[in-house]
Amino acid sequence: MKISKTDFLIFRECAHNAWVKLHRPEVYRAQPLSEFDQSLLEAGNAVDVLARDLFSGGMLMARGDAAATAALVADRTPVLYQPVFETDQYTTACDILVWDAASERYDLFEVKASTSDSDNRARDEAYTYDLAFQSPVLEANGVPIGRHILVRLDSAYVRDADLDIHALFHFEDRSQAVAALRDVIAHEMDTAHDLLSRATPLPAPCNCMTKGRSAHCTTFAHTNPNVPAYSVHDITRIGASKKKLAELIDRGILDIRDVPDDIELSETQLNQVRAARTGRVSIDEDAIADHLGALAYPLAFLDYETFPAAIPRFPGYGPFHHIPFQYSLDVIRAPGAGVEHFEFLHTAATCPDMALLDALRRDMPATGSVITWNQTFERGINDKLAARNPSAASFLAGVNARVVDLMDVFSDQAYVHPGFRGRTSIKAILPVLVPELSYTTLAIQEGATATVRWNEIATGAVSEAEARRIAADLLAYCALDTRAMVEIWRVLEGEVGRWRIRRWG
Ligand code: SF4
Numbered sequence: 101m102k103i104s105k106t107d108f109l110i111f112r113e114c115a116h117n118a119w120v121k122l123h124r125p126e127v128y129r130a131q132p133l134s135e136f137d138q139s140l141l142e143a144g145n146a147v148d149v150l151a152r153d154l155f156s157g158g159m160l161m162a163r164g165d166a167a168a169t170a171a172l173v174a175d176r177t178p179v180l181y182q183p184v185f186e187t188d189q190y191t192t193a194c195d196i197l198v199w200d201a202a203s204e205r206y207d208l209f210e211v212k213a214s215t216s217d218s219d220n221r222a223r224d225e226a227y228t229y230d231l232a233f234q235s236p237v238l239e240a241n242g243v244p245i246g247r248h249i250l251v252r253l254d255s256a257y258v259r260d261a262d263l264d265i266h267a268l269f270h271f272e273d274r275s276q277a278v279a280a281l282r283d284v285i286a287h288e289m290d291t292a293h294d295l296l297s298r299a300t301p302l303p304a305p306c307n308c309m310t311k312g313r314s315a316h317c318t319t320f321a322h323t324n325p326n327v328p329a330y331s332v333h334d335i336t337r338i339g340a341s342k343k344k345l346a347e348l349i350d351r352g353i354l355d356i357r358d359v360p361d362d363i364e365l366s367e368t369q370l371n372q373v374r375a376a377r378t379g380r381v382s383i384d385e386d387a388i389a390d391h392l393g394a395l396a397y398p399l400a401f402l403d404y405e406t407f408p409a410a411i412p413r414f415p416g417y418g419p420f421h422h423i424p425f426q427y428s429l430d431v432i433r434a435p436g437a438g439v440e441h442f443e444f445l446h447t448a449a450t451c452p453d454m455a456l457l458d459a460l461r462r463d464m465p466a467t468g469s470v471i472t473w474n475q476t477f478e479r480g481i482n483d484k485l486a487a488r489n490p491s492a493a494s495f496l497a498g499v500n501a502r503v504v505d506l507m508d509v510f511s512d513q514a515y516v517h518p519g520f521r522g523r524t525s526i527k528a529i530l531p532v533l534v535p536e537l538s539y540t541t542l543a544i545q546e547g548a549t550a551t552v553r554w555n556e557i558a559t560g561a562v563s564e565a566e567a568r569r570i571a572a573d574l575l576a577y578c579a580l581d582t583r584a585m586v587e588i589w590r591v592l593e594g595e596v597g598r599w600r601i602r603r604w605g
Pocket of ligand 1: 114115116117306307308309315316317318319320323
């Protein structure tokens, strides 16, 4: 069996998962890639391809063509894209190899679609291991290697009229870090090959048994069929308190409804457990009244859709800056008034900033509360819009000053329902509180799909007829996001109203 670089990197994260990938691909792929993961892959490919322009005139190897690579390396071909190297045990495709005539060695460039200021230490370490894995495989093929260079997107880069790829890409020489790993990597590669070549699965339970649900990979349920769908792993932020989770597991408590009273949990966690155990709803009308009482009419329910382009597409944009291509705005001007719906969708290949700002200035009431769900996102989009368009800065600052987060009612646990399962996303709250409204009937059902579909229109990847269909789907999706907020707000208003009647008659 040949272990690829990807297999090895997955092995370093989780040996169990890597084994399932190689030996039970039908289980590993049981859940297809989400639209979001798919878009990340596409972004990665686009960045890879663009980085080749840094070293133009190279030869692109066909997938898996180690023989052609060997011949070109023997000829000291100056630049190779995706060269493939194999040994009896390992296989790897490099991103770019560049011959350095001065040192008479090939410099190895590994391209990543991430920004240079990322503070994700695990990912940063994985990048060094990524380069370190390639090194012995290339050496075994007789390739003289010079420097090991990590190529990422410079987070400080801001595009002018033209894209400057030399300023966009950031180079970091990791040769020393790779050299320091030489013995470690040899040992780890041997171990990976040994364990992953075994025909019998690594024993369950896997390590994620003592991690929160968000850490689980798609094979968790397969490996741990005894863990119920709603388990102790779903307790809010339980992943941050590993001791508590470990104690529960040690005591054989898996179902969230079986969590005993003597386990020390936070108030938030206890509320979730109580709701699951009793099936009862807990409503703090005082707290909800405080939240709703802070709102001022006209109420404007706002939701943006954006596309995070890895390669800056327009002037003023940097790597992964979000392109705000759509908004939905529902306005209720006074108590008892109906909902006025406004919407904006930019479908051209041009920068949407100015058109969006013109529309928003026209549609957004000058006073009153601007209601969002997870305000950090909408506020952040407004801040970036203001930075790129200083003439709109005071308008956007005014909007941000009026932003209120409806999600706070749920994250503050003023309303706890067993059906929320401890989650506070609008997709978790809506089906419980307003079951007649549903995303499941829409062609686009979540934000990641919206970004992918919009990009298809904006890049001309689909026919005009298909683009019109997608545009209609996008409008329906974003409109439901604001409609959902309106209806959830109405449910909360109703609770407060009934409570007032109960209290004061
Ligand atoms: S759930 Fe966690 S430990 Fe289990 S296979 Fe997946 S990543 Fe590995």
